[in-house]
Amino acid sequence: MEIETLRDVLDWTRKFHEKLSQCLSNSVDKNSDERARMVMAYLADHEQALAKVIRGFESTGDEDALNTWFNEYVNKTPVLQKVHSKTPFANLNASQIMEVVADQHQQAIELYRYLARRADIDSAQEMLEALLSLEEHEIMRMTQSTNRFSDM
Known part of the structure; x- marks a missing residue:
């Protein structure tokens, strides 16, 4: 997928969460560890919820921000270095x-941080900072929640 605009970044992010959710869901029944199955099921649901949030950004975002070009920056930095x-x-x-999931999210976080520093349009920078904050908070929330599975 070629990323040229912020809209493309959002599309990539939504698909990233959907694909990660699908990969986790497909592995739930194949893992023999009950705790691992619970974690995968939880994370798959959480990734699906994140995809819906990103879809909201895509549909309600400021058009000027969504149409901001980033291809020269993204071409210099691979979007995702490890494929889940x-x-x-x-x-x-x-x-x-x-x-693994935290590493995947960290790569998305680094992309948002990178693009936010280079955004020329305030609305694009604000949207990227909101996405950055969302990803950072969600990975903390997922980590805390999955740590609770360890306490069981």
Whole structure:
């Protein structure tokens, strides 16, 4: 997928969350560790919810912000360096699963941070900062919630 505008970044982010949710969901029944299955099911639902939030940004975002061009910046920095669809979630324990998911989110966070620093339009910078804040808070929330599974 070629990313040229902020709208494309949002589209990529939504698809990223949907694909991660699908990968987790597809592995739930294949993992023999009950705690890992619970974590995967929780994370799959959470990723689906994040995809819906991103869809909201896409549909209600400021048109000037959504049409801001970022292709020269994105072409210099790979969007996602590790592909989650190749991760063997079925063979991982709960903490390893969370580590992989956190790494995936961290890459998205780094992209938002990178683009927010380079945004020329205030509305685009504000949207990217909102996305950055959303991803940072959601990864903290997911980590805390999955840590509770360890307490069980």
